[in-house]
Amino acid sequence: MLLFSIIIPVFNREQALRSALESVLSQTMQNYEVLIIDDGSSPAIAAKIQHLVDSFEDTRFKLLRHKINKNGAAARNTGIHAASGQYICFLDSDDYWLPNKLELVFNCIKTKISDEYFLIHHQYRNSNNGILAEALPKTPKSKTQSVAHYSFVINNVGGIQSSTICVPVKLARLCLFDERFSGHQDWDFALQVGALTQTFVFIPKPLTIRSKDSDYSVADNLSWRYSLWFYAQRASHFDNYSAQCYFQRVVLRKAVFSLDLTVAISNKLLLRVLLTKPYSTIKILTAFIKLIFQHKHRVRQVEQVCKKRNVKSIMIWGANEYATSLILNINKSLKVIKVIDSKAMDKPSKFQGIDVSPIRSISKNELEKVGALILATDKHQESMKNELFNISPNFLEKIIEF
Numbered sequence: 001m002l003l004f005s006i007i008i009p010v011f012n013r014e015q016a017l018r019s020a021l022e023s024v025l026s027q028t029m030q031n032y033e034v035l036i037i038d039d040g041s042s043p044a045i046a047a048k049i050q051h052l053v054d055s056f057e058d059t060r061f062k063l064l065r066h067k068i069n070k071n072g073a074a075a076r077n078t079g080i081h082a083a084s085g086q087y088i089c090f091l092d093s094d095d096y097w098l099p100n101k102l103e104l105v106f107n108c109i110k111t112k113i114s115d116e117y118f119l120i121h122h123q124y125r126n127s128n129n130g131i132l133a134e135a136l137p138k139t140p141k142s143k144t145q146s147v148a149h150y151s152f153v154i155n156n157v158g159g160i161q162s163s164t165i166c167v168p169v170k171l172a173r174l175c176l177f178d179e180r181f182s183g184h185q186d187w188d189f190a191l192q193v194g195a196l197t198q199t200f201v202f203i204p205k206p207l208t209i210r211s212k213d214s215d216y217s218v219a220d221n222l223s224w225r226y227s228l229w230f231y232a233q234r235a236s237h238f239d240n241y242s243a244q245c246y247f248q249r250v251v252l253r254k255a256v257f258s259l260d261l262t263v264a265i266s267n268k269l270l271l272r273v274l275l276t277k278p279y280s281t282i283k284i285l286t287a288f289i290k291l292i293f294q295h296k297h298r299v300r301q302v303e304q305v306c307k308k309r310n311v312k313s314i315m316i317w318g319a320n321e322y323a324t325s326l327i328l329n330i331n332k333s334l335k336v337i338k339v340i341d342s343k344a345m346d347k348p349s350k351f352q353g354i355d356v357s358p359i360r361s362i363s364k365n366e367l368e369k370v371g372a373l374i375l376a377t378d379k380h381q382e383s384m385k386n387e388l389f390n391i392s393p394n395f396l397e398k399i400i401e402f
Helices: 015-025 043-055 072-082 101-112 147-154 169-175 185-194 224-233 240-258 268-276 278-309 321-329 364-369 381-391 393-398
Strands: 004-010 032-039 061-066 087-090 095-097 119-128 166-168 200-211 313-317 335-340 349-351 354-357 372-375 399-401
Touching: 004 015, 004 072, 015 032, 015 043, 015 095, 032 043, 032 072, 043 061, 061 072, 072 087, 072 169, 072 185, 087 101, 087 169, 101 119, 101 200, 147 185, 147 240, 166 169, 169 185, 224 240, 224 268, 240 268, 240 278, 240 321, 268 278, 278 321, 278 372, 278 399, 313 321, 321 335, 364 381, 372 381, 372 393, 381 393, 381 399, 393 399
Parallel strands: 004 032, 004 087, 032 061, 119 200, 313 335, 313 372, 335 354, 372 399
Antiparallel strands: 087 166, 095 200, 119 166, 349 354
């Protein structure tokens, strides 16, 4: 009897997929099938994905294709419908598992599960250029907590990540992924499961490694307007406290980067949290508005200095929220050539659509041609200046502190 169907959606990604597949092959439990769903990759990448899958020469690997790109939700649903196993596990194509992942999940099913419908999840760690972050989430969901409360109150933002989830195939087919959603898909799936069962079992071991090397995640790149729309579709799943935390920790966090005050004026989520938690919401809004004006002031200062120096092109040193504010709000007459990130690897990556490189990979010629170097940090200006000085003292003249 086939135990696990492992569903891996992939779009225009081949190298990272190899690591994901190798991590499945390395499992101490081998009773599974792997459904790789190519979600409309370009012909050249699709051919590479086909060649990669064929190269493993494993009949448990099954490649399914969408003719056009739909989204990760649709790709996972294709896998759910095609699954032959008793249980479904999801694995994103740029993530990988530790070797005992399936074994520990199956032991959990045998020893801790008595209900027909359940969700098992475990900790994960983010990997940023090979540096592993702390294991999350830290605590299990209690039976009295809603999924929204667990995700956005207890664990700040999103406690249950898709590459950690295991559910019975029957439950997956009851819930499915909502194909309207281009992002927050794992949040939504967990919310839907929580409406059908309170049996959530947590394994306090980081069995998934999430890659953050190549780019910010889909969720990071979604606008606050999208996150607000997502809430509107699932408002009934949120208690008042989780709604307030979602507003603060998801919606306002994104709006700060875009320097958009519209979110603080009129929307149903804001009305709900103002009516149910007026005092704390007003404090949250006051802090948000203050932060917006601080960010706006810093962006305008950069623009003024660039105008005074007749600068047309800039590099931003720091892949962080300051850089995000600059990229999203800088005057269109200024061109952002590159983002410098000391932790970046030499392989190509992007931040908010801009090429990212470590300082060591940028030639003197590139630095000479750029109009200004924006130091997007509060803490590391001196070390950045020292690094530039060691390349050439002349580059210090190009610095603008954000």
